[in-house]
Amino acid sequence: MKRPLQAVLLVLSGVGLLHAALLTDLYLRYVNDWMRPLLIASGAVLLLLGAAEAWSLRRPGRSRETDERHHEDHHGDGHGGDGHDHSGVPGVAWLLLLPALSLLFHAPPSLGAYTASRQATKPVVQQDEFDPLPATSPVPLTLRDFTSRVQQDREQALKGRTVRMTGFVTPGERGEGWYLTRLLINCCAADAQSVKVRIHGAPPPPADTWVTVVGTWHAGGTLGTSSAPVALDARTVSKVDRPANAYTDALPLSPPR
């Protein structure tokens, strides 16, 4: 790979990262929010590295010398031992162009219903003590909180309460019914796990729509044990905007209008 091209590649990668992490919040589609400073720093370092490379090539004399050595190296690649130096970069480095251009021009969306429908539900963390529910009605709850209260809260605090939850729509298996869903990540989207609440009593909105659902627990089994279904009888279903960070299980902020 020619050295001016290396500079271009470095600058593009740096700009791509800065675009995703500093100028927009595209990065939230791919990684957890604590990665942001790391990504900005990486983008800046790559940009500097590319700029330094470009600057060093502007100076006459020196660059030609290293360029010649690069050609020599390229022939030696794979046979080894003949004075390979740092300037010979294999063609596989071109692949760095893909994420850079992808981030800049055609960023894929966050994971959604497709991934959630193919995944087992994230297991409920064992929890013995539950805080009393706030007195407001409907009670805003996260999907995780709802799940663990339905299956573990011996006090049955949810009984008769109206709750409000936000998530995206995942169609049920074979087109039957639908789930209110969140995907949660620890590090990057490759480790996403889903939380799902089955919704009864409302026609399914299109997959991947973000909605806020108000309703009551769908009775079945014994509330507070694992026999209770994680399901909701919907009273209202209203569309909401996709949150900036789609991979958290945040409370619904404002009441739907």
Add this chain to the structure above:
Amino acid sequence: MRQAEERAGESYGSVAAPAVDDEASADADGAPADADGVPAGGWPRHWPLLLLGAAVLPGTVLFVVGRWGDEPAVQAWRTVCLSITVQALPFLLLGTALSGAINAFVPARVFTRVLPRNPSLAVPVAGAAGAVLPGCECASVPVANSLIGRGVTPAAAFAFLLSAPAINPVVLATTAIAFPGSPEMVLARLLASLATASAMGWLWLWLGREKWLRPAVRHTGHRPGRSRWTEFRLGFQHDFLHAGGFVIVGAMAAATFNVAVPDSVLGVFSDSPWLSVLFLAALAVLLSVCSEADAFLAASLTGFSPLARLTFMVVGPMVDLKLIALQAGTFGRAFAIRFSAATAVVAVLCSVLIGGTLL
């Protein structure tokens, strides 16, 4: 995993020949014999393309063929692939910057003074030293490469390479968070990872051959008459571009498995204790989750025994698709195939032995 290795062995067999020639039959630990006696083919330099093909082809097939080929699958593939890459880049930069700095600024005598002279002793010391590099696995490969370049015995550098992503404080802390109330899991992970790293170092001393290592990418160290900063910059740049390309190959392969294998497959193997250990080891290789996040994933695999989940966390940081691609790019494919196969076997054995007594 077995199948994947054998396939890899077959397809790279003729290709691997020119670099390693005919002495390769003494394979560590039953790694598939892949490179002996095959005459040099006309395409030795195209193997990254083959690897790329293996990674991209399933994705493309997903795109073109059948019911799964509609938009969401492809988008999920792109998202997962990009997220693995984005997540790996900062750690890769850290590792390559460190390797560039070691190369340009640290005199070789520092390492000979710090490490015990006897290689067998240097191996566990280097393994324990892995605790100081707070990165995931992408950072450790370039660092290990520059250590070898500065005269550290390869066995010790490999022990460092394997232990660094597994036993650093960040990873142990996330393990403790992911398994609340079971400190023995953290201890078992630490011990099993250290044991695997040391065992692989000693195994390299016993069976390893220098000629499996590609001598092409040599760190020459500081040369008189050149600016140390320029050397640092060029080394950093070279290592990053080089390793970055291979990380993307690995990310593509991992994304393919991530999207193509539904979670429901997981339930099939959880009943049999031995199969589940092997299955989670294979899953760790295929999914290539960052070592700082794999504890959470392991904790979520509740259908499996603690032993199987420990295996997942020990194998994952040491052998996975993106790591294999990175090692192949850095040390050469002859090395990467043997080393990864042997490491996988040793890691499973160590997890079973240590996990069996502790858990």
